[in-house]
Amino acid sequence: xxxxxxxxxxxxxxxxxxxxxxxxxxxxxxxxxxxxxxxxxxxxxxxxxxxxxxxxxxxxxxxxxxxxxxxxxxxxxxxxxxxxxxxxxxxxxxxxxxxxxxxxxxxxxxxxxxxxxxxxxxxxxxxxxxxxxx
Numbered sequence: 001x002x003x004x005x006x007x008x009x010x011x012x013x014x015x016x017x018x019x020x021x022x023x024x025x026x027x028x029x030x031x032x033x034x035x036x037x038x039x040x041x042x043x044x045x046x047x048x049x050x051x052x053x054x055x056x057x058x059x060x061x062x063x064x065x066x067x068x069x070x071x072x073x074x075x076x077x078x079x080x081x082x083x084x085x086x087x088x089x090x091x092x093x094x095x096x097x098x099x100x101x102x103x104x105x106x107x108x109x110x111x112x113x114x115x116x117x118x119x120x121x122x123x124x125x126x127x128x129x130x131x132x133x134x
Contacts, residue, residue, distance in 0.1 A: 033106060036104070036105055036106060038079055039079070039103065040103065040105055040110070041078075041079065042078060042079030042080040042081075042084065043080065043084055043087060043101060043103060045078055045079075045080050046073070046080040046084050046085070047101065047112060047114070049073050049074060049080070050068065050071065050073060050085075050088065050099065051099075051114055051122060053071040053072060053073050054071065054097060054099075054116070055116075055119065057070070057071060058116075058118075058119040059119065062119075063094040063095065064092040064094055064095070064096070064097045064116075065092065066092060066094075067090070068085055068088060068090050068099075073085075087101045087102070087103060088100070088101045089101070095117065095118055096115065096116065096117040096118070097114075097115060097116060098113070098114070098115045099113075099114045099115070100112065100113050100114070105128075108128050108129050109128070109129055109130075110126065110127070110128055111126070111127040111128075111130075112124065112125070112126050112127075113125045113126075113127070
């Protein structure tokens with residue numbers, strides 16, 4: 001009977017160690033990726049705000065701006081800020097634009113390309129480590 005109690009005790013202790021170890025690993029990993037996810041969320045919001053501002057600019061001026069600084073981009077406090085615009089590469093000839101941003105994301109590189117011509121529907125493509133994501 002004493003052997004059965006010892007085996008049961010060993011199983012309970014081993015199970016507790018395994019569960020605690022798994023929990024620690026989960027929270028350690030989650031703690032590391034949460035800031036990346038928050039940054040990705042903020043820059044994705046900023047991407048949408050920039051594209052909407054470009055469309056609005058086109059509607060008013062029938063041309064695209066030479067620089068992103070000419071746009072009125074709202075920053076509602078969701079984590080996006082004007083410094084994030086430095087991640088954006090923008091070029092325009094007035095009638096079309098190309099914009100791109102790239103960030104590290106979960107041990108990969110996420111890149112987004114957007115382009116539009118004369119206020120028409122834009123073309124957006126996302127790449128993960130250089131591979132098109134559809």
